[in-house]
Amino acid sequence: MSCVVPEMMTIEWLREAYSRQLVTPEEVIRVMIERAEADREMNIWITPPRMERIRPYLERLDTLDPRTSPLWGVPFAVKDNIDVAGIPTTAGCPDYQFIPQQHAAVVAKLIEAGAIPVGKTNLDQFATGLVGTRSPYGETHNALRPELISGGSSSGSSVAVARGQAAFALGTDTAGSGRVPAALNRLVGYKPPLGAWSTSGVVPACASLDCVSVFTWQLADARVVDGVVRGYDADDPWSREIGPAVARMPKQVCLPKGELSFFGPYAEAYRSAWEKTVRRLQNIYVNIRYVDTDVFEQAAALLYGGPFVEERRAGLGGFVEANPGSLMPETETVLRSGADAGYDGASVFRAMHRLQSLKLAARRLLGDGVLVLPTTGGTWSRADIHEQPIRRNQDLGQYTNHCNLLDMSAVAVPGEDAEQGLPFGITFFAMAEHDGAEVAAAEAFLEAMNRSRPAAGEDAASVQVAVCGLHMRGYPLAAQMERLGASFLREARTSPAYQLVKLAMEPPRPGLIRKEAGGACIDLEIWEMPVKSLGELVATVPSPLGIGRVELEDGTEVTGFICEAFAASSEGAEDITSLGGWRAAVRPEAGSAV
Numbered sequence: 001m002s003c004v005v006p007e008m009m010t011i012e013w014l015r016e017a018y019s020r021q022l023v024t025p026e027e028v029i030r031v032m033i034e035r036a037e038a039d040r041e042m043n044i045w046i047t048p049p050r051m052e053r054i055r056p057y058l059e060r061l062d063t064l065d066p067r068t069s070p071l072w073g074v075p076f077a078v079k080d081n082i083d084v085a086g087i088p089t090t091a092g093c094p095d096y097q098f099i100p101q102q103h104a105a106v107v108a109k110l111i112e113a114g115a116i117p118v119g120k121t122n123l124d125q126f127a128t129g130l131v132g133t134r135s136p137y138g139e140t141h142n143a144l145r146p147e148l149i150s151g152g153s154s155s156g157s158s159v160a161v162a163r164g165q166a167a168f169a170l171g172t173d174t175a176g177s178g179r180v181p182a183a184l185n186r187l188v189g190y191k192p193p194l195g196a197w198s199t200s201g202v203v204p205a206c207a208s209l210d211c212v213s214v215f216t217w218q219l220a221d222a223r224v225v226d227g228v229v230r231g232y233d234a235d236d237p238w239s240r241e242i243g244p245a246v247a248r249m250p251k252q253v254c255l256p257k258g259e260l261s262f263f264g265p266y267a268e269a270y271r272s273a274w275e276k277t278v279r280r281l282q283n284i285y286v287n288i289r290y291v292d293t294d295v296f297e298q299a300a301a302l303l304y305g306g307p308f309v310e311e312r313r314a315g316l317g318g319f320v321e322a323n324p325g326s327l328m329p330e331t332e333t334v335l336r337s338g339a340d341a342g343y344d345g346a347s348v349f350r351a352m353h354r355l356q357s358l359k360l361a362a363r364r365l366l367g368d369g370v371l372v373l374p375t376t377g378g379t380w381s382r383a384d385i386h387e388q389p390i391r392r393n394q395d396l397g398q399y400t401n402h403c404n405l406l407d408m409s410a411v412a413v414p415g416e417d418a419e420q421g422l423p424f425g426i427t428f429f430a431m432a433e434h435d436g437a438e439v440a441a442a443e444a445f446l447e448a449m450n451r452s453r454p455a456a457g458e459d460a461a462s463v464q465v466a467v468c469g470l471h472m473r474g475y476p477l478a479a480q481m482e483r484l485g486a487s488f489l490r491e492a493r494t495s496p497a498y499q500l501v502k503l504a505m506e507p508p509r510p511g512l513i514r515k516e517a518g519g520a521c522i523d524l525e526i527w528e529m530p531v532k533s534l535g536e537l538v539a540t541v542p543s544p545l546g547i548g549r550v551e552l553e554d555g556t557e558v559t560g561f562i563c564e565a566f567a568a569s570s571e572g573a574e575d576i577t578s579l580g581g582w583r584a585a586v587r588p589e590a591g592s593a594v
Contacts, residue, residue: 005023005027005028005031005164006164007035007163007164008164008217009028009164009166009167009217010167010216010217010218010220010221011071011074011167011168011216011220011221011224012218012220012221014028014073014074014167015066015072018066018072018073019066025058025061025073025075025116026058028073028075029049029051029054029058029075029116029118030051031164032049032075032118032164032165032166033048033049033050033051035163035164035165036048036049036119036160036165039163039165041141042140042141042146042159042163043122043135043137043138043139043140043141043156044121044122044140044156044159044160044163044165045119045120045121045122045156045160046080046090046092046119046120046121046122046123046137046156047080047087047088047119047120048119049118049119049165050119053086053087053119054116054117054118057111057116057117058116060111061073061114061116064114066114069113069114070113070114070224070227070228071110071113071114071115071224071225071228072113072114073114073116074114074115074116074167074168075115075116075118075166075167076110076115076116076117076118076166076167076168076169076170077117077118077119077120077121077156077157077160077161077165077166077168077169077170078107078117078119078120078121078157078169078170079120079121079123079127079153079154079156079157079169079170079171079172080092080120080121080122080123080156081123081126081127081172081202081203081205082104082106082107082170082172082201082202082203082212083100083102083103083104083107083201083202084100084103084104084107084117084120085100085101085102085103086099086100086101087099087100087119087120088120089120089203090120090137091123091125091126091127091203092122092123092124092125092126092127092134092135092136092137092153093125093126093136093326093327094136094326095323095326096126096319096323096326100201102201103201104198104200104201104202104212105198105199105200105201105229105233105235105236106170106197106198106201106212106229107170107201109228109229109231110225110228110229113228115228118165118166119160121154121155121156121157121159121160121169122135122137122138122140122155122156123135123152123153123154123155123156123157124152124153124155124177124331125327125328125331126203126205126312126316126327126331126335127153127154127172127174127177127203127205127210128153128205128312128330128331128334128335129152129153129330129331129334129393130151130152130153130175130176130177130180130393130396130397130400131149131151131152131155131380131385131389131392131393131396132149132150132151132152132153132155132181133149133152133382133385133386133389134152134153134328134330134331134389135155135328136328139382140152140155140156140159141159141382142159142184142185143158143159143162143163143185143186144162144185144186144421144422144423145421145422147381147382147383148184148379148380148381148382148422149184149379149380149381149382149385150181150184150185151180151181151182151183151184151185151376151379151396152177152180152181153171153172153177153205154169154171154172154173154177154178154181154213154215155181157169157170157171157181157215158171158181158182158184158185158187158189158215159181159185161185161187161215161216161217162185162186162187167216167217167221168214168215168216168221168222168225169214169215170212170213170214171189171212171213171214171215172202172205172210172211172212172213173189173191173210173211173212173213173403173404174205174206174209174210174211174404175209175303175304175397175400175401175404176375176376176396176397176399176400176401176403177213178190178191178211178213178214178215178412179191179213179375179400179403179410179412179427180375180376180396180397180400180412181215182215182375182412182413182414182425183375183376183412183414183423183424183425183427184376184379184423184425185423186414186417186423186425187215187216187217187414188215188216188217188218188219188221188222188411188412188413188414189213189214189215189375189411189412190213190214190216190219190222190223190225190226190410190411190412190439191211191213191403191404191409191410191411191412192211192212192213192226192230192242192245192409192435193211193240193242193407193408193409193432193435194208194209194211194238194240194404194407194432195236195238195239195240195242196211196230196240196242196409196435197211197212197226197229197230198212198229198231198233198235198236198239199211199212199236199238199239200233200235200236200239204315205312205315206308206311206312206315207238207311207315208238208311209308209311209404209405210238210404211404212229214226218446219411219413219439219442219443219446222411223245223247223439226244226245227244230242230244230245242432242435244436245409245435245436245439246435246436247436247437247439247440247443248436248437248440249437249440249441249444250368250369250370250430250434250437250438250440250441251287251367251368251369252287252288252289252367252369252370253281253285253287253288253289253369253370253372253441254288254289254290254291254365254366254369254370254371254372255278255281255288255289255290255291255371255372256290256291256293256373257290257291257292257293260274260373260374260377261377261398262274262374262377262378263377263378263395263398264377264378264379264380264384264392264395265378265380265381265384266378266379266418266419266422267377267378269418269419269422269424270374270377270378270379270418270424272418273415273416273417273418273424274374274424274426276416277374277415277416277424277426279487279488279489279490280415280445280448280449280487280488281372281445282473282488283448283473283482283487283488283527284444284445284448285441285444286473286474286588289369291365291366291371293371293373295358295361295362295365296362296371296373296402296406297402298358299355299358299362299401299402299405299406300397300398300400300401300402300405301401302351302354302355302358302405303397303401303402303405304334304337304394304397304401306343306347306351307341307343307347307348307351308351308405309334309337309341310343310348312334312335313335313336316335317335320332320335320336330389330390330393333390334390355405355406358405358406359406359407362406362408362431363431366429366430366431366434368430368431368434368437369430369437370428370429370430370434370437370438370441371428371429371430372426372427372428372429372441373399373426373427373429374399374424374425374426374427375399375400375412375425375426375427376396376398376399376400376425377395377398377399378395378396379396379422380392399427400427403429406431407431407432408429408430408431408432409429409430409431409432409435409436409438410427410428410429410430410438411427411428411438411439411442412425412426412427413425413426413427413428413442413445413446415449416449426445428441428442428445448482448487451482451483451485461530461531461532462528462529462530462531463528463529463530463531463534463559464489464526464527464528464529464558464559465486465526465527465528465529465534465537465547465558465559465560466492466494466524466525466526466527466550466552466558466559466560466561467481467524467525467527467560467561468500468510468512468522468523468524468525468560468561468581468582469509469510469561469582470507470509471525471527471561472525472582472583472588473488473525473588474588475588476507480537480540481527481529481537484529484530484533484536484537485529485530485533486527486528486529486530486533487527487528488525488526488527489526489527489528490525490526491523491524491525491526492523492524492525492526492552492553493521493522493523493524493552493553494512494521494522494524494550494551494552494553495519495521495551495552495553495555496519496520496521496553497514497515497519497551498512498513498514498515498519498520498521498522498577499512499513499515499518499519499520499568499575499577500512500513500520500522500575500576500577500579500581500582501513501563501567501568501573501574501575501576501577502573502574502575502576502585502586503544503563503567503570503572503573504570504571504572504573504574505542508586509545510563510576510582510585511544511545511563511564511567511568511573512550512560512561512562512563513562513563513564513565513567513568514551514562514565519577520577520578520580521553521580522577522580522581523580523581523582523583523584524550524552524560524581526558534547534559541561543564544563544564544566544567544570545561545562545563545564546561546562546563546564547559547560547561547562548560548562549562550562
C-alpha cells in the first residue's frame with residue numbers, strides 16, 4: 001500500500017487518494033478488516049468485515065465510472081436492523097434473525113453509487129435504547145474511552161466510523177439513535193425529515209417515527225449521502241416526496257431560555273461546555289432569539305410517557321409473545337410498558353390530537369428558524385447504566401425525543417470537548433418544511449470552530465479584548481475579529497467613568513474616552529483573542545483610537561479600544577454618551593443570521 005489510510009477517513013480523502021492512485025479500494029478494505037479485528041473486543045460488529053463477502057462489490061467497481069459514481073469505492077457500515085442482501089439481519093436478537101433476499105432501499109442506492117457495504121453493526125436490541133449496552137452481542141465500547149457508553153441504539157455504526165472502520169455508517173433514529181452516538185463519539189449525525197429516506201427493508205421500531213440516519217466525520221459527507229439516498233419510494237408506505245435539502249441560512253437561531261439541566265458524573269463539565277458553546281453561538285449568529293422549550297419537552301414526554309410507546313409492541317408483539325425469553329430484560333420492559341399502563345384506543349387518539357397541537361405550536365415558535373440544544377445532557381459509564389438501566393437511558397433522550405414526533409430534521413455536530421477525551425455535541429433542528437436550514441447553521445458553526453482552533457504547535461494563550469463599535473457582532477469588523485481567531489464571550493459595561501463620542505470618520509467610529517468626572521456606563525462586548533493576534537489588531541487601529549486598559553462595571557480591567565481625549569472636541573465629533581452604547585446610535589447592517 002502506497003499511503004496510510006487515516007482513521008478520520010472521509011469521502012473527500014478517498015476520492016483524492018483514488019484519483020491520484022495512492023491507494024486502491026481493495027487496499028482500503030484490507031485496512032478496514034485489520035482494524036475491525038484489532039478492535040474485536042469493543043463489540044462493534046455483529047457481521048464483521050470479511051473479504052469473501054466484500055469481494056463482489058469490489059469487482060463491481062470495474063463496471064462503474066468513478067467520475068459519475070459519487071461514492072465509488074467508499075466503504076460503509078450498516079446497522080443490523082437494515083437489510084443487506086445475503087447477510088443475516090438480527091436487529092440485535094439471535095432468535096429473530098433472517099437472511100434478506102434484497103437490499104434495503106437506501107443500501108441499494110448507495111451500492112448503485114459505488115459504495116461498498118463492509119458489514120453489519122451492533123445495536124441496542126430492536127433499536128430500543130440510547131445506551132449501546134442492550135445487546136446479546138456485547139456492549140459496544142465508546143470509541144475514545146472504553147469505560148463509557150457508546151450511545152445507542154446505533155452504537156456499532158457510530159463507533160465503526162470513529163475507529164476508522166468505515167467512511168460512513170447507516171444508523172436509524174426514532175428517539176435520538178442517530179444523534180446521541182454521534183455526540184458521544186465526536187462525530188456528525190444527520191437525520192433527515194420523516195419519509196425523506198426510504199425505510200423499506202428496515203426492521204421497524206416505531207414505523208411512523210423511524211428514520212434512517214448517517215454518521216460521518218464531516219458534515220459535507222453527510223450531505224453527499226443525503227444526495228444519493230433521498231427520494232420517494234413507491235414501495236414504502238411512510239415515504240414522502242421531499243425535495244433536496246437547500247442549505248439556506250435561517251433568519252433566526254433559537255436558543256433555550258433559562259438554565260438547562262445536566263446529569264451524570266460529568267454534569268458540570270457538560271454544563272460548562274454548553275455555556276461556552278452558547279457564547280460561541282452568540283459570536284457566530286447575529287439574529288439569536290431565546291425561546292421557551294416547553295413545547296419540545298411536552299412532545300418528548302409523549303414518546304414514552306403516553307400511548308405512542310405501544311407502537312413498538314404493535315410491530316414486535318407477535319414475535320415477543322411467540323418467543324418468550326428471547327429479549328433482553330430492558331428491551332422487554334420497554335415493549336411491555338404500554339400494555340402495563342393500560343392505554344386504550346381513546347388514549348391513542350387523545351395523544352394524536354395533543355401532538356398535532358404541539359406541531360402547530362412548534363411551527364409558530366420556530367418559523368423558518370432553527371433550534372439549538374445540547375445533543376445530550378451528560379453521559380454514563382457502562383457500569384453506571386446497569387444500576388438504573390431504564391431511568392438513565394431516559395436521561396439521554398431529554399433533548400432528542402421530541403424531534404421525530406414534531407416532524408423535524410436534525411444534525412448533531414461536535415463542539416469542544418467537555419474535558420479531555422469527553423466529547424460534547426450540539427444539535428441543530430428545523431421543521432421539515434425548512435429542511436436544510438439546520439445544515440447551513442451547523443456549517444457556519446463548524447467553520448467558526450475550525451477558524452478558532454490553533455494549529456498544532458501554536459501558542460493557545462489568549463487575552464480578553466473589550467470592543468465598543470465596529471468590531472461588535474453584526475458590524476463590519478467583527479469578521480476581522482474572527483479572522484484573528486477571536487470569539488465572543490459576553491456582553492458587558494464599563495464603569496461609570498466613560499464618555500462615548502461618534503467620530504467623524506468614514507465609516508463613523510466610536511471613541512471611548514476615560515473621564516475624571518461626569519462619565520457613564522457604556523455597553524461593550526468582551527471577546528477572547530489569541531495573544532499572538534493582538535499585535536496584528538493593534539496595527540489596524542487608526543488614530544485617535546488605540547488599545548489600552550478599560551475598566552468594567554465590576555471594577556476589573558481588560559484590554560480594549562480607547563480613544564485620546566482631544567477627539568471629543570475635534571471637528572464633527574458628536575457626544576453620544578447618553579445613548580449608552582454604539583448599538584443605540586448606529587444599527588448593525590441588515591443581513592442574514594451569520
